Amino acid sequence: MKRIFRITFLCIVLSCAWLLVSCKTPTLKYEDGGFRNPQTDISYYSTSPNYFARPADGDPYAKIKVDGGGADILLYEIDGVDPERYLVSNDYRVYAAAGAALPELYDLPCVRVGIYDTQVSSNDGNITDEEGILALKELQKTGTFVNQNVIGFYIQENSENWYDLHFMGDGAYKGVYYQLKYGVFNTDVIVIDFLQRDANGDIVDLYPGIPYEVVREEYNGQMYDAIRYNFGREILCDTTTGNCYRIENSLLPYLAPIGE
Numbered sequence: 001m002k003r004i005f006r007i008t009f010l011c012i013v014l015s016c017a018w019l020l021v022s023c024k025t026p027t028l029k030y031e032d033g034g035f036r037n038p039q040t041d042i043s044y045y046s047t048s049p050n051y052f053a054r055p056a057d058g059d060p061y062a063k064i065k066v067d068g069g070g071a072d073i074l075l076y077e078i079d080g081v082d083p084e085r086y087l088v089s090n091d092y093r094v095y096a097a098a099g100a101a102l103p104e105l106y107d108l109p110c111v112r113v114g115i116y117d118t119q120v121s122s123n124d125g126n127i128t129d130e131e132g133i134l135a136l137k138e139l140q141k142t143g144t145f146v147n148q149n150v151i152g153f154y155i156q157e158n159s160e161n162w163y164d165l166h167f168m169g170d171g172a173y174k175g176v177y178y179q180l181k182y183g184v185f186n187t188d189v190i191v192i193d194f195l196q197r198d199a200n201g202d203i204v205d206l207y208p209g210i211p212y213e214v215v216r217e218e219y220n221g222q223m224y225d226a227i228r229y230n231f232g233r234e235i236l237c238d239t240t241t242g243n244c245y246r247i248e249n250s251l252l253p254y255l256a257p258i259g260e
Helices: 002-024 130-142 148-158
Strands: 027-031 034-036 043-046 051-053 062-064 073-076 086-089 094-097 110-117 123-127 145-147 159-169 176-185 190-194 212-219 222-230 234-238 243-246
Touching (some): 051 086, 051 094, 123 130, 145 148, 148 243
Antiparallel strands (some): 027 034, 073 086, 176 234, 190 222, 212 222
16 A cells, blocks of 8 residues: 555655646647747747757757657757747757847858868868968858759769758857768769850850860760760758758868867
């Protein structure tokens, strides 16, 4: 009888503890495109899929109820970050409070880009020089790109290694990072298209700034004039847009030698 009582009492204690945690974790309500915290009256908005952060240890700060019976989205504080500005979900996505929108990559204050092996999430290097960081930002903002759909098969067949580039936010954005992909290939990434000419007979340059050559290629049993672009062996990819860019200045020197 005492054993039954003890087990029952323990279940009651655990149930009460769970209820206390549940009660103090506010459920954000969807309103006008954001999620409002009824306790603070602050609304949070989902940010670019390129932005990530790591949750701080501890209980959830808030939660979002998912329609249709799905699991709640749990929101946590970010270490050293005011929770009334930014929160992070259990899948590392960042939510920004009204008035605290995150900038585009080019405008993000950043003093370090971490290079992480995609397969094992190990920190294999860092870019800390201002010139190197700015070059990558400018490439993503204004560089000539080829869409990943065009070179998707090539990427699967010829990639040697993939890395995640973490542009670590600084100042008001410390604690969050913007992620791009960095691919290293065992052969040059080649894009071939039919040769086109304008009304003056000049070659239509589909990818300005990318080295190319005019070649003869076979297609469906016939030979055609084609243009062959060389995107090199290192490319920068934005998985949100699918855009991939040729990296002119190799990032390999930033990687730690194998074994270090």
